[in-house]
Amino acid sequence: MESRLPKPSALKRPMPPIKPILPTDRIKANSSILNATTGASNQTLPPLTRNLQNLPQALARRGARAASPEPSKPLPSIPNRSKLRRSRSASDVSEMRLNLKRAGAPTLSTIPTKFTRKAAPTAPAPGPVAASAAARVPRSGSVPPKRPVTAASSSSSSSLTGTAARGVRAAAQAISKGKPVVGAATGAGAGGATKHIAKYDFKARFHDLLEKHKALRAKMDKQMEEMGELEGLPMQLEETQNKLIEIETALKNTVTDKECLQRQVKQHTSKIETITSSLGRTKDELNQLKTTHQQIKSEHEALSTEVLELRDRNEDLIRNNEQLAADLAICREQLFQSNMDRKDLHNTVMDLRGNIRVFCRVRPPLDVEENRMVCSWTYHDEATVELQSIDGLAKNKIGQQVFTFDQVFHPNSNQTDIFEMVAPLIQSALDGYNICIFAYGQTGSGKTYTMDGVADNAGVIPRTVDLLFDSIKNYRNLGWEYELTATFLEIYNEVLYDLLSNEQKEMEIRMLKDSVKNDIYVTNITKETVHDPDHLRQLMHTAKMNRATASTVGNERSSRSHAVTKLELIGWHEEKKEKCVGSINLVDLAGSESPKTSTRMTETKNINRSLSELTNVILALLQKQDHIPYRNSKLTHLLMPSLGGNSKTLMFINVSPFQDCFQESVKSLRFAASVNSCKMAKAKRNRFLNNSSTGNNSSCEKY
Numbered sequence: 001m002e003s004r005l006p007k008p009s010a011l012k013r014p015m016p017p018i019k020p021i022l023p024t025d026r027i028k029a030n031s032s033i034l035n036a037t038t039g040a041s042n043q044t045l046p047p048l049t050r051n052l053q054n055l056p057q058a059l060a061r062r063g064a065r066a067a068s069p070e071p072s073k074p075l076p077s078i079p080n081r082s083k084l085r086r087s088r089s090a091s092d093v094s095e096m097r098l099n100l101k102r103a104g105a106p107t108l109s110t111i112p113t114k115f116t117r118k119a120a121p122t123a124p125a126p127g128p129v130a131a132s133a134a135a136r137v138p139r140s141g142s143v144p145p146k147r148p149v150t151a152a153s154s155s156s157s158s159s160l161t162g163t164a165a166r167g168v169r170a171a172a173q174a175i176s177k178g179k180p181v182v183g184a185a186t187g188a189g190a191g192g193a194t195k196h197i198a199k200y201d202f203k204a205r206f207h208d209l210l211e212k213h214k215a216l217r218a219k220m221d222k223q224m225e226e227m228g229e230l231e232g233l234p235m236q237l238e239e240t241q242n243k244l245i246e247i248e249t250a251l252k253n254t255v256t257d258k259e260c261l262q263r264q265v266k267q268h269t270s271k272i273e274t275i276t277s278s279l280g281r282t283k284d285e286l287n288q289l290k291t292t293h294q295q296i297k298s299e300h301e302a303l304s305t306e307v308l309e310l311r312d313r314n315e316d317l318i319r320n321n322e323q324l325a326a327d328l329a330i331c332r333e334q335l336f337q338s339n340m341d342r343k344d345l346h347n348t349v350m351d352l353r354g355n356i357r358v359f360c361r362v363r364p365p366l367d368v369e370e371n372r373m374v375c376s377w378t379y380h381d382e383a384t385v386e387l388q389s390i391d392g393l394a395k396n397k398i399g400q401q402v403f404t405f406d407q408v409f410h411p412n413s414n415q416t417d418i419f420e421m422v423a424p425l426i427q428s429a430l431d432g433y434n435i436c437i438f439a440y441g442q443t444g445s446g447k448t449y450t451m452d453g454v455a456d457n458a459g460v461i462p463r464t465v466d467l468l469f470d471s472i473k474n475y476r477n478l479g480w481e482y483e484l485t486a487t488f489l490e491i492y493n494e495v496l497y498d499l500l501s502n503e504q505k506e507m508e509i510r511m512l513k514d515s516v517k518n519d520i521y522v523t524n525i526t527k528e529t530v531h532d533p534d535h536l537r538q539l540m541h542t543a544k545m546n547r548a549t550a551s552t553v554g555n556e557r558s559s560r561s562h563a564v565t566k567l568e569l570i571g572w573h574e575e576k577k578e579k580c581v582g583s584i585n586l587v588d589l590a591g592s593e594s595p596k597t598s599t600r601m602t603e604t605k606n607i608n609r610s611l612s613e614l615t616n617v618i619l620a621l622l623q624k625q626d627h628i629p630y631r632n633s634k635l636t637h638l639l640m641p642s643l644g645g646n647s648k649t650l651m652f653i654n655v656s657p658f659q660d661c662f663q664e665s666v667k668s669l670r671f672a673a674s675v676n677s678c679k680m681a682k683a684k685r686n687r688f689l690n691n692s693s694t695g696n697n698s699s700c701e702k703y
């Protein structure tokens, strides 16, 4: 009895749709599939014996089967099919048993001999086993073979399943028809002990056959059950194949994902390498920075130690500094007092030398004057000079002339020698005295040279400027601050002119109100505050350019006016609240000229008159007259504060060495000698203390 169920391999089953899986989905899908197939379901798949390389061919075969014209039959579910298979096998067996019962097997009667002989040749032989069984049944009623051959012993278990069943069925049919079933029993006999049964012992032979039948039936049942189990394998195989396809798809996706991940891994590896190298460099930099930090730290520690030492030292220095500051204050006080004492002593010396001092300077003949006759000059000492005319008549008339002054400078004396003797007076101006330095003499005798000098050989005025600024700087260390102002004017034909301005303006000499010291000022004059020597030199140059000059017999560029340079010095000591006001009048007088040789009589008259008035004032001071005729000329009026009382005066008597200037030279020298003998009252210093004069000779005050 064969199963009519279609073979599992012949079933056309619908293929599950294969949807495209995105790389991002694959990982999830694969993991879920893998979980479903391995972990989640805990199913152990049968080992895959198929090579994955054969998957396309397998899929092609499946497609071919699906496309075959054989109609697909509905496939029951596997459990039901197994049940059906197994129930159908059981029913077959029960049917066989029923048939056997109907055939009256239990009540088998003795089989007639002829039945056996007749049945054998007519028995159909549906299969090879049955044929074999039939072959073992005696065909012609002859004696059966002594040793029956068992079909089961020579056939495989798989082939026996169908043939044994068919043999059993044939035997059962033969038995039911009363035919002998020895061949069948022999073919189905599986190892039973072969008894020697007598040929005539049909009963024994029947029982033997029954036993063999029972054994064969049991074996058949067992094999039928095994076959039923085996019939489920194709379905299981197909499911496994489907799962395998899914797994292969998943595997493909996994491979793709793996490649993608490998690329990502490569990229990440490359990034990691880059980051690693960068990390290496950063580590190197970090190490360098650590080294630098360590160095800086050590330096910082060293510096901290040094700072601590310096702090200690600083504290010591502060203490020392405080001590020194106290000492310095004492020293400053002592220095201030010493300086004041020095000033007093200095000015005492100046006073002892005389408030009016006369220096005589004889200029040398110039290269262009080598043909001019020179008088006989004899310098007995630094202060005495003897002049002798080389003209015998004049010699007899005037005689030998010996003059004594504070200082006599012979023609070889230079500008530096001159200024050495002038400098102490300049110092007195800083101490609060009024100073007047003027040059008196015949035209061409060297007055301008002495006062201004020439470009490469500066005279008294520029050297005074340099000395003043040097002294101001030194006085600043003693706490004194000075302000220096300058005015430049000329008196020409008894008219005042501002040498720092070209404007035509009225200039008058006025007395200061409430002044008891004969202080005067000039209206509309340009007064410049000077901060450095160069500024003052520039102003001097401007004044020189504006001064009136003309040609005379004695000088091609004769100064035909009196030039007065006035420097005012205002000093104050902040700490001591002291203020000193001094002034320096530097006067380059116009040259005296004989009216006989003058071509500009009015000019010469005015010059000579003003010089005469100057002589009168000085002589009045000498004779201590009550009335000093300061106002008789602009010159004396202007020099009034500097020509008496609170003043120190220095007069240069410049003389020419020539014989033709002998008369004028003697005249100037006589006037100078008379002035030198004039004893003025002691000069008073401009010192202000607490707005009240503290002494008769003080011209500095507290402010």
Ligand SMILES: Nc1ncnc2c1ncn2[C@@H]1O[C@H](COP(=O)(O)OP(=O)(O)OP(=O)(O)O)[C@@H](O)[C@H]1O
Pocket (backbone or CB within 6 Å): 362, 363, 364, 366, 411, 441, 442, 443, 444, 445, 446, 447, 448, 449, 450, 552, 554, 555, 557, 558, 559, 560, 589, 590, 591, 592, 654
């Ligand atoms: N000591 C000297 N050494 C060299 N040259 C001198 C000296 N004194 C004057 N001179 C020169 O003599 C000339 C006349 O001098 P300076 O102009 O100074 O005379 P002055 O008295 O000012 O004349 P004036 O009154 O006419 O202006 C100038 O060329 C000057 O350089």
